[in-house]
Amino acid sequence: MALLEYANLSIALPGTARPVLDGIDLTVSAGEVVALVGESGSGKSVTARSALGLFPTGAHVDGHVRVDGTEVVGAGPAALRAIRTGTASMIFQDPRAGINPVRRIGDFLTEALRVSNGWSKGRADDRAVELLGAVGLPDPERHLRQYPYELSGGMLQRVMIAAALTAGPRLLLCDEPTTALDVSTQAEIMAILGRLQRERDLGMLLITHDIELAAAVCDRIYVMYAGRIVETAPTAQLFGAPRHPYTAGLLGSSPPLRAPAGPPARLTPIPGSPMGLLDSAPGCSFAARCRSARPGVCDRTPPPLEGHGTALVACHLAESLTATDNTATGEGS
Ligand code: SF4
Ligand code: MG
Numbered sequence: 001m002a003l004l005e006y007a008n009l010s011i012a013l014p015g016t017a018r019p020v021l022d023g024i025d026l027t028v029s030a031g032e033v034v035a036l037v038g039e040s041g042s043g044k045s046v047t048a049r050s051a052l053g054l055f056p057t058g059a060h061v062d063g064h065v066r067v068d069g070t071e072v073v074g075a076g077p078a079a080l081r082a083i084r085t086g087t088a089s090m091i092f093q094d095p096r097a098g099i100n101p102v103r104r105i106g107d108f109l110t111e112a113l114r115v116s117n118g119w120s121k122g123r124a125d126d127r128a129v130e131l132l133g134a135v136g137l138p139d140p141e142r143h144l145r146q147y148p149y150e151l152s153g154g155m156l157q158r159v160m161i162a163a164a165l166t167a168g169p170r171l172l173l174c175d176e177p178t179t180a181l182d183v184s185t186q187a188e189i190m191a192i193l194g195r196l197q198r199e200r201d202l203g204m205l206l207i208t209h210d211i212e213l214a215a216a217v218c219d220r221i222y223v224m225y226a227g228r229i230v231e232t233a234p235t236a237q238l239f240g241a242p243r244h245p246y247t248a249g250l251l252g253s254s255p256p257l258r259a260p261a262g263p264p265a266r267l268t269p270i271p272g273s274p275m276g277l278l279d280s281a282p283g284c285s286f287a288a289r290c291r292s293a294r295p296g297v298c299d300r301t302p303p304p305l306e307g308h309g310t311a312l313v314a315c316h317l318a319e320s321l322t323a324t325d326n327t328a329t330g331e332g333s
Contacts, residue, residue: 105151109144219234232311
């Protein structure tokens with residue numbers, strides 16, 4: 001049984017032209033690191049938040065999300081609380097948005113332990129010190145007495161990771177956990193997340209717009225466009241031979257993490273802009289931006305997500321587009 005499973009999950013908001021999520025199938029097994037990649041507005045965050053039952057207000061939700069076998073869609077408060085304070089935790093992009101600025105770090109970290117476990121202050125403090133050490137903070141005792149403004153963004157994100165670990169979760173949902181941080185801090189935070197994942201055998205869903213980052217840390221990658229999964233494959237395969245033109249476009253527009261010596265690689269942005277919720281397309285959602293689009297086919301019928309070897313791809317031309325075609329996709333030739 002998957003630790004996290006989405007089965008045909010669709011989410012629609014009133015007054016929009018297309019669903020926010022359209023038939024999402026995605027799994028994360030225990031101990032597996034999976035990335036969900038796409039531009040902003042593609043539905044990545046909505047997907048991640050759905051795992052905790054945090055659906056957009058007024059949304060119509062169809063399909064299933066299961067966390068360790070527990071159905072989240074339609075779940076009552078007790079079941080959701082059990083997931084959020086037990087099996088699964090989430091780390092958000094901006095650590096300052098998730099913490100009360102006028103409370104000490106120690107109070108923030110120990111509250112959940114004291115309320116849900118009935119622990120004494122001393123015992124909860126000991127556990128908080130241990131967690132702050134586990135995320136690599138230099139002086140845990142001192143940090144407990146500090147206020148959020150006294151810590152840098154990177155240190156505060158470590159505090160948020162410590163907070164996410166208080167209940168000993170098995171699933172970590174990370175929504176752009178490094179996007180708000182400077183480059184050197186980004187690498188530190190990813191290293192900490194990677195170490196904790198291995199040490200604790202956590203299942204992890206990493207939400208990112210950065211396909212290079214995803215490739216560096218994940219076993220499998222799902223690529224999302226306009227609320228749909230358009231390609232999924234093991235990382236090496238997706239990276240080496242992307243089949244969907246959008247995947248190829250993301251790879252061609254993203255600077256490599258470890259750039260080779262010599263002149264920097266030419267980056268080619270994907271033309272056009274992502275499809276908003278007020279736009280719809282009768283055929284492939286990516287057709288308006290796709291250099292390989294075939295008139296009369298791509299703009300008429302939505303491509304289903306189908307198996308091609310160990311990949312699943314939603315593109316009418318997935319079989320005929322080679323890696324070379326896709327490399328040429330973004331060359332502007
Ligand atoms: Fe491009 Fe057509 Fe494939 Fe869509 S279905 S990605 S428009 S080639
Ligand atoms: Mg987002």
